[in-house]
Amino acid sequence: MILFNSRSPEPHCWLSTFYPFPFIWDGREWPSVEHCYQAWKTLDSACQEFIRTRPSAAKARKAGQNCPSIRGDWELIRLGAMRSALLTLYVSNDRLAEYLLSTEHEVLVHDAPWDAFWGSPGQNHLGVLLMDIRQRMQASAGKNGESP
Numbered sequence: 114m115i116l117f118n119s120r121s122p123e124p125h126c127w128l129s130t131f132y133p134f135p136f137i138w139d140g141r142e143w144p145s146v147e148h149c150y151q152a153w154k155t156l157d158s159a160c161q162e163f164i165r166t167r168p169s170a171a172k173a174r175k176a177g178q179n180c181p182s183i184r185g186d187w188e189l190i191r192l193g194a195m196r197s198a199l200l201t202l203y204v205s206n207d208r209l210a211e212y213l214l215s216t217e218h219e220v221l222v223h224d225a226p227w228d229a230f231w232g233s234p235g236q237n238h239l240g241v242l243l244m245d246i247r248q249r250m251q252a253s254a255g256k257n258g259e260s261p
Contacts, residue, residue: 115216116224118232119170127212128221128243130195131170134209136202145170146198151177153194156184196242203246213247214254222242 119131126132130146143149145242147170152161158182167173174182184190203210231239 114220119225121224127209128223130199130239131174133170133204134202134241136205138198138201143164143198145154145173146165146195148173149198150195151180153198154184154187155180155182157182171214192238192242195239196246198245199242203250210250213243214250216247221247224242 115128116127117128119129121129127134127244130150133145135142135144136146136149137143143152143165144167148165148167151173152164154177155161155164156214157180160176160182164173164176164180168178203213221236221243223232225239226234229235231237233240233261
């Protein structure tokens with residue numbers, strides 16, 4: 114079992130959505146998954162840009178939480194939004210893909226007791242999404258004749 118959260122030290126800090134690893138999504142560079150996820154909460158392009166340009170993931174999270182125009186379908190699409198951001202990050206970055214694959218079959222637990230939805234104890238949706246992406250990457254690597 115691998116426990117992680119936004120305060121995790123090496124070697125598992127990269128599992129957090131707060132990890133500062135830029136990636137391109139929807140034609141723009143996002144400083145972290147957290148920036149992208151928080152911006153997805155709104156359809157207001159100015160608010161999205163404000164969130165995207167925050168100097169840290171913590172500040173992006175705060176900006177997203179304080180966004181005055183949260184989209185009406187947010188509760189229905191938030192899992193898909195996080196999955197899309199994570200998948201884009203891991204598929205577009207060979208080093209992070211290798212890190213994720215190196216966890217093999219370990220259970221990934223977002224150790225965030227303050228967050229019953231994304232963390233554990235609770236539903237551990239972040240850990241579950243990461244394990245699902247890892248499984249898909251392993252299956253894809255197996256189809257290409259590579260060892261997962």
